[in-house]
Amino acid sequence: MVIKPRTYPEKLLQLEALQRRLPSTHPQMGAITTEFSQYDAGWYGEKSMDYYYRNLDFLEPLFLHNVRLFYRGYYFQIDTLLLTPYFFLILEIKNITGKLIFDHEHHQVLRRSHEVEEVFPDPVVQADQQRSFLSDWLHERFTDFPYLYNIAVIANTNAILTTASQSHPNHQRVIRPTALRENVAAFHKNSKKRYPRSMIRNIAQTIYENSTPEQYCAINKYKISKRDIKEGVLCTECKNTTMMWRHGRWKCPRCEKVSRHAHRMALRDYAKLVSPEIRSKECRVYLHLPTTDSAKRLLRKMKLPHNGGTKGRRYDLSSLG
Numbered sequence: 001m002v003i004k005p006r007t008y009p010e011k012l013l014q015l016e017a018l019q020r021r022l023p024s025t026h027p028q029m030g031a032i033t034t035e036f037s038q039y040d041a042g043w044y045g046e047k048s049m050d051y052y053y054r055n056l057d058f059l060e061p062l063f064l065h066n067v068r069l070f071y072r073g074y075y076f077q078i079d080t081l082l083l084t085p086y087f088f089l090i091l092e093i094k095n096i097t098g099k100l101i102f103d104h105e106h107h108q109v110l111r112r113s114h115e116v117e118e119v120f121p122d123p124v125v126q127a128d129q130q131r132s133f134l135s136d137w138l139h140e141r142f143t144d145f146p147y148l149y150n151i152a153v154i155a156n157t158n159a160i161l162t163t164a165s166q167s168h169p170n171h172q173r174v175i176r177p178t179a180l181r182e183n184v185a186a187f188h189k190n191s192k193k194r195y196p197r198s199m200i201r202n203i204a205q206t207i208y209e210n211s212t213p214e215q216y217c218a219i220n221k222y223k224i225s226k227r228d229i230k231e232g233v234l235c236t237e238c239k240n241t242t243m244m245w246r247h248g249r250w251k252c253p254r255c256e257k258v259s260r261h262a263h264r265m266a267l268r269d270y271a272k273l274v275s276p277e278i279r280s281k282e283c284r285v286y287l288h289l290p291t292t293d294s295a296k297r298l299l300r301k302m303k304l305p306h307n308g309g310t311k312g313r314r315y316d317l318s319s320l321g
């Protein structure tokens with residue numbers, strides 16, 4: 001049962017919007033694209049695990065995804081946390097490809113891919129840190145709880161896993177997704193005590209209530225001037241062309257694609273990059289509409305929540321997702 005679902009990350013929404021709305025020659029574009037693809041791979045890796053979680057039904061675990069808790073002045077983050085009456089399990093999920101050489105002695109992973117060598121932190125060490133934070137966090141709130149395990153899952157099935165330290169105990173805690181069930185079954189078998197389900201649900205609820213999402217603002221991070229944000233309704237087919245409002249619909253002057261709802265995406269980008277609210281005047285300018293009245297009609301039709309009277313009404317765009 002999923003207590004805290006995985007939601008499409010705000011970071012990816014903002015970076016996607018920036019990739020659409022910044023000129024391709026913008027000096028920050030390279031860094032934005034790199035951050036997007038790394039984070040997107042991570043998100044995809046986590047999502048791909050759902051298939052393997054189904055094999056754990058025999059224990060009816062409670063799942064909490066993307067947990068972020070505050071402890072002694074800092075936040076710590078857990079990709080996925082499984083709570084069962086027998087044990088708790090922290091999963092650190094990595095979606096990296098290439099030939100991975102785990103060097104646990106030196107807390108690092110070397111990756112060789114297309115003649116390029118890179119170094120990553122050892123995910124087992126990361127999972128150990130999360131385990132220690134979570135254990136302390138739980139001890140402050142509960143007198144007793146099941147034993148906490150942690151493992152690192154390499155979600156990318158194309159990755160080649162090798163190790164520079166075969167006998168190192170940490171290497172047993174680097175697994176492929178297919179080995180998850182077997183590991184979970186072993187934890188279950190080794191457990192000495194069964195805690196009541198009501199207690200596990202209570203712990204899950206407490207973690208859920210205390211988990212706060214990371215505040216991310218791509219505009220601030222990359223010091224983007226709002227003047228650099230492209231205006232207009234972008235054609236979904238030819239990307240860079242601005243569509244025109246004609247007789248109640250959007251039309252692309254280049255590929256002639258027609259849409260009634262293309263402004264939704266444009267306004268979503270506005271919400272992510274400029275402001276979560278918009279006035280009809282601002283909307284007219286941003287969407288390149290002929291009159292403020294047409295902007296008003298369009299916004300009213302979207303049935304968005306709004307603040308203020310008829311004059312100076314601000315439409316709330318955050319519900320566009």
Ligand SMILES: [Zn+2]
Binds near residue numbers: 235236238241256257
């Ligand atoms: Zn087009």
